[in-house]
Amino acid sequence: MTAPRIAVVGCGYLGAVHAAGMASLGLDTVGIDVDAARVATLQAGSAPFFEPGLDAMLRAGIDGGTLRFQADAAGVEADVWFVCVGTPQQPGSDAADLTFVDAAIAGLLPALREGMLVVGKSTVPVGTAERLAALVEPTGARLAWNPEFLREGLAVTDTLAPDRLVYGVRDGDDAAVAALDEVYASILARDTPRIVTDFATAELVKVSANAFLATKISFINAIAEVAEHAGADVVQLADAIGIDARIGRRFLGAGIGFGGGCLPKDIRAFRARSIEIGAPEALGLLDEVDRINQRRRDRMVELVERELTALGGGAVAMLGLAFKPDSDDVRDSAALDVAMRLAERHDVVAYDPQAAAPAARRAPQLRIVDALDDALAGAAVVALGTEWREFRELDPIDVATRTSARVVVDGRNALDRDAWTAAGFRVVAIGRPDRDPSAPRDPSAPGDPSAPGDPSHDQEARA
Numbered sequence: 279m280t281a282p283r284i285a286v287v288g289c290g291y292l293g294a295v296h297a298a299g300m301a302s303l304g305l306d307t308v309g310i311d312v313d314a315a316r317v318a319t320l321q322a323g324s325a326p327f328f329e330p331g332l333d334a335m336l337r338a339g340i341d342g343g344t345l346r347f348q349a350d351a352a353g354v355e356a357d358v359w360f361v362c363v364g365t366p367q368q369p370g371s372d373a374a375d376l377t378f379v380d381a382a383i384a385g386l387l388p389a390l391r392e393g394m395l396v397v398g399k400s401t402v403p404v405g406t407a408e409r410l411a412a413l414v415e416p417t418g419a420r421l422a423w424n425p426e427f428l429r430e431g432l433a434v435t436d437t438l439a440p441d442r443l444v445y446g447v448r449d450g451d452d453a454a455v456a457a458l459d460e461v462y463a464s465i466l467a468r469d470t471p472r473i474v475t476d477f478a479t480a481e482l483v484k485v486s487a488n489a490f491l492a493t494k495i496s497f498i499n500a501i502a503e504v505a506e507h508a509g510a511d512v513v514q515l516a517d518a519i520g521i522d523a524r525i526g527r528r529f530l531g532a533g534i535g536f537g538g539g540c541l542p543k544d545i546r547a548f549r550a551r552s553i554e555i556g557a558p559e560a561l562g563l564l565d566e567v568d569r570i571n572q573r574r575r576d577r578m579v580e581l582v583e584r585e586l587t588a589l590g591g592g593a594v595a596m597l598g599l600a601f602k603p604d605s606d607d608v609r610d611s612a613a614l615d616v617a618m619r620l621a622e623r624h625d626v627v628a629y630d631p632q633a634a635a636p637a638a639r640r641a642p643q644l645r646i647v648d649a650l651d652d653a654l655a656g657a658a659v660v661a662l663g664t665e666w667r668e669f670r671e672l673d674p675i676d677v678a679t680r681t682s683a684r685v686v687v688d689g690r691n692a693l694d695r696d697a698w699t700a701a702g703f704r705v706v707a708i709g710r711p712d713r714d715p716s717a718p719r720d721p722s723a724p725g726d727p728s729a730p731g732d733p734s735h736d737q738e739a740r741a
């Protein structure tokens with residue numbers, strides 16, 4: 279049996295990694311994207327965005343002759359066509375915009391033949407696969423929905439070693455299952471769980487997973503809100519409840535909440551679709567998840583402004599703009615949102631190790647500097663928006679020599695409060711009592727659970 283030839287339509291965050299991943303599994307792969315500049319960058323062997331390990335995987339595929347990129351499907355001979363185009367939120371609505379998916383499928387139809395398989399990987403509203411199958415099947419090709427669960431920052435590992443594979447296929451479509459099994463043969467050989475189901479369930483698995491993760495984060499952030507009123511510590515609380523294996527510590531990281539190109543838009547689209555299909559009450563919960571998430575951003579702005587007021591004004595050093603560490607993605611980033619809102623009324627100087635350029639494109643009014651010291655230099659308050667390792671591992675004694683600021687507002691509960699207070703900083707956090715440098719520490723208290731390496735930092739937990 280010859281190995282299936284792969285085409286990946288749409289080479290953004292998901293598609294670029296998927297194409298490189300397929301090539302690294304030894305499959306002949308063509309990545310297709312309508313964005314000619316993106317195609318040129320990818321074909322030169324570099325990722326158009328920051329994703330650890332992706333450059334090396336791209337170069338290996340291109341140099342090894344198994345991977346190439348082009349701007350259309352002309353001349354592409356593929357057995358399996360993965361659709362990885364974007365499904366953003368519609369402007370002025372919560373629903374998903376399916377324009378790119380529809381255009382991608384329409385563009386593929388002339389190339390489709392008997393025996394080919396079209397595989398949707400984009401995150402779509404339930405019912406989309408059924409509708410697209412009606413377009414694909416008359417060509418003799420089949421359709422499957424194979425949602426993707428990779429995380430930015432860990433996308434290479436997640437692609438090559440996913441937790442599970444989900445195939446949504448037409449009832450009894452053994453040929454589609456067999457074709458996907460061939461594609462993923464080396465992953466399945468490691469006993470990766472594989473769930474074969476119908477289109478609707480596959481589509482719902484994806485959005486339910488993201489809705490659950492978002493709900494878990496908003497749950498702990500709601501508790502953080504209560505903790506702030508009760509004078510309690512949400513990080514210790516999360517450690518305590520997270521020990522219970524039924525709850526688990528991961529995704530109980532309280533802070534300024536979730537952002538990115540997936541969780542926020544996916545919960546909104548899921549809620550909108552549930553209303554459309556006649557279940558208007560089922561997911562009202564997700565509206566609240568979204569509201570809690572927005573309130574945490576408000577809280578961060580409020581805390582920074584409170585500290586500035588107490589100091590009689592001054593500049594803010596905003597550390598981090600990406601929606602999470604190890605990514606330069608600023609789509610719906612809580613850190614960027616907070617920075618922009620503060621910059622409307624205050625002098626804000628922002629620094630991010632990777633996201634400066636994308637952040638500047640989205641927020642040209644924001645002052646973003648290339649070096650941490652330039653942000654720290656004139657600051658009165660240091661605000662942490664993204665818990666990059668570079669920030670978590672800062673030595674506060676050294677920081678104290680680089681800035682006259684003596685207040686740090688930790689929007690991610692990622693800094694070692696003991697070390698920062700010992701170095702003379704007042705530490706203000708989300709869902710935890712403030713810590714002043716003068717306040718003596720209770721010697722019987724356990725070590726600071728939010729210290730670097732805390733399992734709540736999912737990036738670390740997986741590694």
Ligand SMILES: NC(=O)c1ccc[n+]([C@@H]2O[C@H](COP(=O)([O-])OP(=O)(O)OC[C@H]3O[C@@H](n4cnc5c(N)ncnc54)[C@H](O)[C@@H]3O)[C@@H](O)[C@H]2O)c1
Pocket residue numbers: 287288289290291292293310311312313316362363364365378381382385399400401402426427428429430539540
């Ligand atoms: N980003 C992630 O980590 C991730 C993970 C899992 C699932 N998803 C889902 O995958 C999908 C893609 O997400 P993304 O973050 O990669 O989006 P993205 O916007 O980064 O990338 C989409 C790409 O598709 C290209 N494109 C648009 N129309 C096209 C067409 N007709 N033909 C060829 N290329 C076309 C665009 O130029 C762009 O490069 C979304 O549905 C998203 O929800 C994303």
Ligand SMILES: O=c1ccn([C@@H]2O[C@H](COP(=O)(O)OP(=O)(O)O[C@H]3O[C@H](CO)[C@@H](O)[C@H](O)[C@H]3O)[C@@H](O)[C@H]2O)c(=O)[nH]1
Pocket residue numbers: 401426427428429430431488491495528529530531532533534535536537538539540541544601602734736
């Ligand atoms: O305890 C936590 C964990 C995460 N976050 C935030 O939640 C957001 C999302 O984080 P994460 O889920 O790690 O990032 P994504 O790369 O957006 O991945 C999510 O979205 C992808 C696209 O659908 C899915 O494939 C992944 O499985 C799903 O985790 C980020 O802003 C994080 O800062 C928290 O605030 N607290």
